[in-house]
Amino acid sequence: xxxxxxxxxxxxxxxxxxxxxxxxxxxxxxxxxxxxxxxxxxxxxxxxxxxxxxxxxxxxxxxxxxxxxxxxxxxxxxxxxxxxxxxxxxxxxxxxxxxxxxxxxxxxxxxxxxxxxxxxxxxxxxxxxxxxxxxxxxxxxxxxxxxxxxxxxxxxxxxxxxxxxxxxxxxxxxxxxxxxxxxxxxxxxxxxxxxxxxxxxxxxxxxxxxxxxxxxxxxxxxxxxxxxxxxxxxxxxxxxxxxxxxxxxxxxxxxxxxxxxxxxxxxxxxxxxxxxxxxxxxxxxxxxxxxxxxxxxxxxxxxxxxxxxxxxxxxxxxxxxxxxxxxxxxxxxxxxxxxxxxxxxxxxxxxxxxxxxxxxxxxxxxxxxxxxxxxxxxxxxxxxxxxxxxxxxxxxxxxxxxxxxxxxxxxxxxxxxxxxxxxxxxxxxxxxxxxxxxxxxx
Amino acid sequence: xxxxxxxxxxxxxxxxxxxxxxxxxxxxxxxxxxxxxxxxxxxxxxxxxxxxxxxxxxxxxxxxxxxxxxxxxxxxxxxxxxxxxxxxxxxxxxxxxxxxxxxxxxxxxxxxxxxxxxxxxxxxxxxxxxxxxxxxxxxxxxxxxxxxxxxxxxxxxxxxxxxxxxxxxxxxxxxxxxxxxxxxxxxxxxxxxxxxxxxxxxxxxxxxxxxxxxxxxxxxxxxxxxxxxxxxxxxxxxxxxxxxxxxxxxxxxxxxxxxxxxxxxxxxxxxxxxxxxxxxxxxxxxxxxxxxxxxxxxxx
Numbered sequence: 230x231x232x233x234x235x236x237x238x239x240x241x242x243x244x245x246x247x248x249x250x251x252x253x254x255x256x257x258x259x260x261x262x263x264x265x266x267x268x269x270x271x272x273x274x275x276x277x278x279x280x281x282x283x284x285x286x287x288x289x290x291x292x293x294x295x296x297x298x299x300x301x302x303x304x305x306x307x308x309x310x311x312x313x314x315x316x317x318x319x320x321x322x323x324x325x326x327x328x329x330x331x332x333x334x335x336x337x338x339x340x341x342x343x344x345x346x347x348x349x350x351x352x353x354x355x356x357x358x359x360x361x362x363x364x365x366x367x368x369x370x371x372x373x374x375x376x377x378x379x380x381x382x383x384x385x386x387x388x389x390x391x392x393x394x395x396x397x398x399x400x401x402x403x404x405x406x407x408x409x410x411x412x413x414x415x416x417x418x419x420x421x422x423x424x425x426x427x428x429x430x431x432x433x434x435x436x437x438x439x440x441x442x443x444x445x446x447x448x449x450x451x452x453x454x455x456x457x458x459x460x461x462x463x464x465x466x467x468x469x470x471x472x473x474x475x476x477x478x479x480x481x482x483x484x485x486x487x488x489x490x491x492x493x494x495x496x497x498x499x500x501x502x503x504x505x506x507x508x509x510x511x512x513x514x515x516x517x518x519x520x521x522x523x524x525x526x527x528x529x530x531x532x533x534x535x536x537x538x539x540x541x542x543x544x545x546x547x548x549x550x551x552x553x554x555x556x557x558x559x560x561x562x563x564x565x566x567x568x569x570x571x572x573x574x575x576x577x578x579x580x581x582x583x584x585x586x587x588x589x590x591x592x593x594x595x596x597x598x599x600x601x602x603x604x605x606x607x608x609x610x611x612x613x614x615x616x617x618x619x620x621x622x623x624x625x626x627x628x629x630x631x632x633x634x635x636x637x638x639x640x641x642x643x644x645x646x647x648x649x650x651x652x653x654x655x656x657x658x659x660x661x662x663x664x665x666x667x668x669x670x671x
Numbered sequence: 672x673x674x675x676x677x678x679x680x681x682x683x684x685x686x687x688x689x690x691x692x693x694x695x696x697x698x699x700x701x702x703x704x705x706x707x708x709x710x711x712x713x714x715x716x717x718x719x720x721x722x723x724x725x726x727x728x729x730x731x732x733x734x735x736x737x738x739x740x741x742x743x744x745x746x747x748x749x750x751x752x753x754x755x756x757x758x759x760x761x762x763x764x765x766x767x768x769x770x771x772x773x774x775x776x777x778x779x780x781x782x783x784x785x786x787x788x789x790x791x792x793x794x795x796x797x798x799x800x801x802x803x804x805x806x807x808x809x810x811x812x813x814x815x816x817x818x819x820x821x822x823x824x825x826x827x828x829x830x831x832x833x834x835x836x837x838x839x840x841x842x843x844x845x846x847x848x849x850x851x852x853x854x855x856x857x858x859x860x861x862x863x864x865x866x867x868x869x870x871x872x873x874x875x876x877x878x879x880x881x882x883x884x885x886x887x888x889x890x891x892x893x894x895x896x897x898x899x900x901x902x903x904x905x906x907x908x909x910x911x912x913x914x915x916x917x918x919x920x921x922x923x924x925x926x927x928x929x930x931x932x933x934x935x936x937x938x939x940x941x942x943x944x945x946x947x948x949x950x951x952x953x954x955x956x957x958x959x960x961x962x963x964x965x966x967x968x969x970x971x
Contacts, residue, residue, distance in 0.1 A: 234711040234895060238906035239803055262694070266913070273717055273909040292694060304720045360921055364949075378946065457836075532846050540845040541886045584947075619930060625672065627694040628920035631687065635913030639804070639945050642910065649804065650947045660921035661930055663938050663953035 232307070233275055239378070243571050244646035245275060247502070249308070251645045252278040252328060254350075257336035258319060259287030262627055263357055264336045265295050266634030268302060268312075274642060277308040280328060284319040292627065324349070329499075331645050334637055339611040341367065348499040351644045355637050358610045360620040360660040361603060362633040365671060366640055366652055368590035370499055371489060373506035375575055375647040377584035384531050385581050388422045388469040390523075398546045399423070409452045416533035416543050417462040420445060421469040424462075434467035441466065457534040465531075474581075475524065479517050481586040487514050489588060502647045505568045509576045510585075512561050519561075524580040525554035589653055596670050603665040604657050620661035632658060674927055677761040678702045679750050679777060681728035683715040683907055684767025684799050687916030689732055690718070692765075693739045695920070701761070703746045703753065704729040715909040751776050755784060759792050763923055766798045767916060769905070771826055774798055778811060778819035782965045785813035795926055799919040803906045804945035806915035809956070810922050816939040817958040818965035847891050850882045851900040862901055871898065915943055918951075 231237065237245050253271055257264045260283065268279060295301035303310045319342070324333060326345035333352045335342060341354065351372065354365040387395065399422045404412060424431070424441045431437040441462060446453050453459040490507050498504040517524055528551030530544050555577055562568065579585055606616045636656060643651040652668060659665035674697045678688055681704035692700050708716070708723040708731055718735040719728070729745035736743055746753070750773050758764075758780060768774055777796060784792045796811040798819060811818045839845070840852045854860060860874055871894050878897055882889035898904060918941060924930075931937050938953035960966055 231895070232710050232713050234714075235904070235907040236714050236909075237895075238899065238904065239908060269717060270909050270913060273714060275714075292696075294690065294694060305717055307721075360924070380946075532849075534839070535843065535845070537843045537845055537885045537887075540843075544845075623924065623928065623930070625695050625924050625928075628691045628917040628924065631691060632914050632917035632921070635910045635917060636945075636949060639908075639910035639914070639949070642908075649945070652948045656949045658951070660918060661925060663941070663951075666951050666953070668948055668950070 236274065240642070240646050240648045243575070244642075244648055247646050248275045248642060249277070251276055251331035251641075252280070253641070254280045254282070254324065254328070254330040254333040255336060256282045256319070256322075256324065256333065256338065256342060257287070258284045258338065260289040260293060260298065261337060262290060262293060262630040263355065263634055265293055265298065266631050267334060267336065267355075267637050268298065269294075269305065270634060270638035271641065272302045272305045272310065274638065275306060275308075277306050278311045279313070280330070281312065281314045282317050282319075282322065282324070283314060285316045287319075332641055334641070337611065339608070348496065350499060353637050353640060355633050356607055356611050357626060357630045357633040358607060358621050359618075359623040359626055360629055361607060361618075361658060361665070362629050363604055363607055363655060363657045364633060364636045364640065364652065365655040366644075367654070370493060370496070370503060371588035371590050372500075372644065372651060373503050373510070373588050373647065374579075374584050374650065375502065375506055375572065376579050377582050378649050379582060379584075382529070382582060383471075383474065384468060384529060385471050385475070385524075385527055386418055386421075386468050386530075387471050387523075387526070388418060388425055390472045390475075391422070392550060394550060395546055398543070399426075404449060409450050412450045412453065413456040413458055414536045414539055415458055416535040416540055417458050417465055418468075418533060418543060419539075420458060420462040421466060425469055432470075434470065437466045437469055438463055461534055468531075476522060478524070478581070478583065478586055479522050481583075482510065482514055482517070486510055486586055486588060502572075504566070505572050506576065506647065508563065508566050508568065509573065512558065512563070513580060515561055516558050520554075520557075525558045525577045526551045527578050527581055528552070529578065584650055589651055600655070600669050600671060601657050601665060601667045603659055603667075604655070604669070607657070620659055623661075629658070629660060632660075672697045672924075672927065674762045674923070675699045675760060676701075676923075677758065677764045679764065679766040679773070680704055680768045681716075681718075681732045681745075682706070682712065682767060682769060683909070683912040684801065684916045684919075685728070686716045686718045686732060687913050688765050688767050688799070688920060689736070689743070691916060691920040693736050693741050693743075695924070697741060699742045699744075701744045701746060702729045702732055703748065703750045704732075705747055705749050715907055715912050717909070749773075755780060758794070759784065761794055763926070764794055764796045765919060765923065766796065767919075768798075768800070774819055775823070779964050781811070782813045782818055782820075782968060786968055790814060797919050797922050799915045801907060801911050801915050804908070804911050806911055806943045808915060808919045808922060808941040808943075810926070810937070810939040812926070812934065812937075812939075813965065814968040815934045816937060817956045818962060820964040821959040821962045822940065822956050844881070844885050844887065847878075847882065847887065847889075847896065848900055850878050850885070850887060850892070851897055853881060854878060855901055860901055862898060874901070911943070911945060914945075918943070 233245050299312055324344045330350045332350050335354050337356050349369045352367040427444050429440045431440045528548045530547050609616050640651050643649045655669050655671045657667050672695045676697050681702050706728050708719045708726050718732045723731040727747040729747050733743040733745040781794050781796050798809045800807050840849050844850050875897050878892045879889040938955050940956035941953040944950045
């Protein structure tokens, strides 16, 4: 079994490949547990290219896990470790733009460093003291998501807005000629479609359930009460209505995302994956305009109680439509950018998720008017001031540094893979008082 | 830190917990795990290398810190075989286990110890767990907080059989999972962790054949997929493991340094979730007044 099997199950082989090819820039005053733990995690995850800037005057903390960083990190990843360390004067240091870093981590520095050029890769600031710490993500361009990796998604059944082949398929099923056994073997999508197309209009799930009970249970199939497919039809009646949701997503795309992309495109995206996704989002808008407001169909059909034969037949209808939509979508992608096929496929699979239409760093609202008081206290500590809070003065800070390092690398993976939703944009940790634990937008 | 710790589990959480304990310079650690190192552990179990594959985890973990000033004693055994007498020597038990039964066992033993000793042997249990980007930390102080058993309802049934009805698996398979579950139910395959092994290859071939027989596209049936379903593999990553283990260690620090202001109102149950931003929430898990394990502790 593969070394990365347990995490590939989270972000896939393509995501793992992005982690493997990433290049991390880390800036720290000296060698600290927080720095060592961040590098340890990054190399464990499969990263191997690190450029480290340490202050010329910076020393080494006491009680470090690793004596020799390079020697300790090398066995954690079978790929050769490319760790380049520079000693610089952090007071006047400007992060060079010569390397295209995937992200920059500033460890424990009280002020942000300047970066050459207008655009910087994502910057993560982090600090830990006593039982507290924080992680702050700073973006200079919107972060676009490819896959939020939601465990549950709402399928686009389009029963309220069927395309020709779906209607034809549904109409070819003559429920009125079926006996109760045959009826019990139909996928719930068929029952819902048939109910929607009775003379009784239903525009909400509640209405649909009423009509379903009246026309099906008290009409067509009085023995359906204990049928699993009927139970599913009642439970999933809301899935019959996909048009409102689709309209909402299109509205977000038109209102929030497209103007933003236009503005950003003038500057150009620094991150290649952002550039891909921005292109795909613009293409999606054109696709929707040409297809009556619809996005390409996602073929993922939820499992439905039925015979294998009936389910397969329905699945084929969805798969054929999804394949055609994907091909049509691909034709619309501008020829001047070459986007890997798997990125296009993954994007199209996820156009039903809200998170794709909420670019991080821009669309999620203004900064919070007040940051948690603990954050201010932590920043005062960073500047070398004394703060009289018991949780800040606990001498055993190693686990907290580990926690903050874990969070930093977790967010790095999200940024690099464009999967899962990153923090927006600051998380404050307090192991002593859970009341202080908070996410805020700085 | 003058503290003698029993550490249960030397997996992802165990490696992180042991490292934290060594960094805190606790006085002594005993580490218990009967499992051996596998390649798929190495994305997070950073105390091991490929050279350790096949070695007992507890011994390999102790070996990593052979130069540390902390005394580490490995025990390659099932933790349920540890005697009560042995347990009484510890100040605290930390657990990073991957299943429910041993957690219930240690909770039960520690609660019984508090009861029979009339609270003179009071050993807190700090339990950590992860799955994907999620995790929990539960602190059990017998007679003070709710115990592990009180929150049993929050965890899924152990080794849960699939939720798919047997008639679907047998007669109406519709998904790849249904196809693989058929062989789980009929053959109970014992797969080791080897993707190149003949047992797995044969099973993959059978699954593909069954999928095709039922008109299901067999494309997604790979060794890793079949292994995932058969062994109920839980995804795990170094980042979440590090955070959850770190928070569990901080719980130890809080109790050890007596920083918990109001023990009965203490937020002993923490959940962590990194899938949408980052979320951590702690609350006081209410005691089950009829708890089979700990209710007596509150009446005596």
